[in-house]
Ligand SMILES: C[S@@+](CC[C@H](N)C(=O)[O-])C[C@H]1O[C@@H](n2cnc3c(N)ncnc32)[C@H](O)[C@@H]1O
């Protein structure tokens with residue numbers, strides 16, 4: 001059996017460990033969460049600062065591939081009440097902090113942040129920054145939709161300290177664009193990319209996806225060729241995550257048989273990797289390529305890459321507060337997720353309640369495994385030479401890793417594993433060998449997208 005077939009199984013993307021379906025919600029409470037936030041704020045605010053993620057959930061049109069939490073609407077009168085709720089949530093967190101937060105990272109995701117008017121985004125960001133200090137070497141970034149990002153958006157956010165933007169491109173082929181209900185021209189992408197650069201943004205990223213309905217190798221080549229004309233500083237090259245059981249109608253705009261099969265999907269990834277590397281990009285962790293001048297590449301070289309719910313980042317903060325519907329916060333010792341419904345979110349905040357509805361407090365074993373999985377996802381290696389890195393089920397994990405070593409996916413040394421070039425596309429499978437919770441209780445239904 002070929003490796004793609006052998007290792008193409010449902011598996012997490014490890015933006016957290018434990019992964020969300022394995023959180024122990026029964027032992028989680030808002031009181032414990034607040035305690036965990038306070039503890040971590042004291043530990044991390046002065047040294048590294050904190051990160052903020054703000055989820056802005058509105059989009060005007062539904063892309064049928066989309067796995068994000070969003071509300072499709074053309075009602076822009078929803079912007080201000082939503083922003084007021086986010087600012088209230090931020091106030092409730094600031095009330096827990098002993099002192100003013102030093103904001104090191106701030107990311108606007110969605111949904112579509114550029115659905116909001118520049119004026120309303122200014123109101124939001126000013127309201128956030130008013131309660132904190134901007135940390136030295138801060139990194140403020142946002143996700144923009146090429147069809148509705150204007151020069152005014154780019155200027156307004158630049159003036160507030162944003163220097164990094166990523167644009168959703170996906171694929172340039174008209175057949176694929178029609179199938180995913182996302183018709184957008186190269187000219188729009190070029191316009192927003194050039195405008196961002198002219199204003200002074202130092203990192204402009206493009207998101208591409210392989211494995212979309214009707215996509216073939218020619219489409220991938222065409223998309224990458226166009227992408228190379230614009231030379232983004234970062235490229236997210238995502239494997240299409242087909243999870244229709246979670247997202248309902250959004251992903252049912254095409255049928256299973258329209259999707260490329262695993263071997264073709266892997267060939268698409270290989271094609272992308274080959275062309276990106278030929279053009280000087282470096283593969284960073286999973287799904288990402290960065291120009292050698294980009295901060296992500298620098299961080300990767302220095303072993304300073306970090307991964308959280310926002311994806312990869314060049315700076316590590318232990319505390320990440322997620323504001324807005326469905327956002328996940330991470331206090332290192334615990335995770336908490338906000339409610340997903342906009343009305344419920346706003347109503348809880350009107351009543352001064354932090355709107356989390358589930359979470360997990362990490363135990364000692366979780367913390368050890370979390371570290372190994374982060375190491376693998378960020379550095380393609382991990383080691384267990386100190387007692388704080390060892391765990392009782394390590395011998396069983398090693399048996400599984402030996403089989404992967406026989407497939408040339410990794411090299412095992414006395415107390416270290418190093419993922420090989422051939423093993424990099426299988427990093428999710430390698431992490432799964434360490435995922436004790438997944439091994440102890442296999443899911444009864446499919447919870448995760450396929451690893452290829
Ligand atoms: C919130 S969107 C980016 C901003 C804006 N909404 C847009 O679409 O341009 C985040 C990115 O997630 C990726 N994405 C969304 N659903 C996905 C899926 N099912 N599989 C893989 N990537 C996905 C897309 O590349 C998308 O650009």
Ligand code: SF4
Nearest residue numbers: 059063066068110111
């Ligand atoms: S891909 Fe972006 S614009 Fe499309 S539905 Fe998802 S969040 Fe909205």
